[in-house]
Amino acid sequence: MKTLINNAFTIINYLVIFSFALGIATGCGSGEEAVDHDHAGETGQTTKNVVTISKEQADEAGIVLGSMERTEVFEKVRANGYFHTPPQNKAQVSAFYPGYVKKTSLLVGDVVKKGQVIAILQNPEYIKLQQRFMEVKGQLEYLKSEYDRKKILAGENIASKKNLMKAEADYNTTLAQYKGLKGELVMMGFDIDNIIAGNYTSSMAVRAPIAGSVTQVNMVIGKYIQPQEVLMEIIDTDHLHVELNVFEKDVLKVKEGQAMQLRLPSINNKIYKGEIHLVGKAFEGDQRTVNVHGHLKDELIEFIPGIYVEADILVKSTTVDALPQAALVSQEGKEYIFTRIGESQGNMEFQRLEVTTGIKGDGWVEIKINEQGDWKGRIVVEGVYFLSSGFEEKAGHSH
Incomplete structure (x- = not known):
């Protein structure tokens, strides 16, 4: 009998202890959803679409509330390419006549002016060409006087018309030779007045056809240069364009005429402005792309031709209800935002809402909320990833 009483007393003690522990566990819920104790210190309590956190957690997470705004958002076309120079701003310099390089002092990167001497070539044949010019010049003067004389005689019926026609033909043939040689010497850079004065030279100056920077030098002292060889390449970088x-x-x-925004990933993250100038009418290569020619807005920008560039072409502008890109979070292939729905016992409650997005651009996203409600001033625009982590962690535990 005594043993039975003792056993009953022991059972009663266990029941009392169990009931007390159960009361503590129930009291912790305080009428809220059950807390995920592994993560309650991080994002607080979560239900299917609601997360509850303390004000301290909200401050630490940097949560900021805002509203959707009527914003002009541009639809963009992404493209890439390179800086180039127009054909008229690039020159490959050659000599008009073969010769040996006598002098050159320019290096890659040097800046030259239009008409500046970039090299001196030397060849004894230059003297022969000048002598030939002077011989033809002398012959032309003689034939001119003969032609004038016979024209007078023919007018007086003293000389035959046949002789006059021959004199005219000889004069015109020699005149053509004279003009050809003179044009050739001028093109080579020789001063005709100096040649007529008897100052022949075996040296020829090669001059820059445009102003710009030297990008190639293909000659050394003593090298024999042919007319088809490129001595130097000059590029005027003041008018770079984008291809x-x-x-x-x-x-x-x-x-x-559409605006574009340019970035140079290899140099900096700065945005440069430009404009579409020409759009190609044919596909290039196997990539099925079309060449688009763009101009920079700021002509003072100095870049090297060939630098890789990424561009956003602003093709369409639309005014929409939008939120900053940072206000959205993607989970399981869907887009969500968070709204503050209330406050309970010093804690803040946020609801996760699925949304439909539209045009994106300049850090803004068109938003269409799939649920009816007044969300003005209650949308989380900063700190959204802190709130979304509660759902991600809960999903992880469910697996």
């Missing part, structure tokens, strides 16, 4: 490649699916959206 972009636009894919077939986007080409019909691109028009002349």
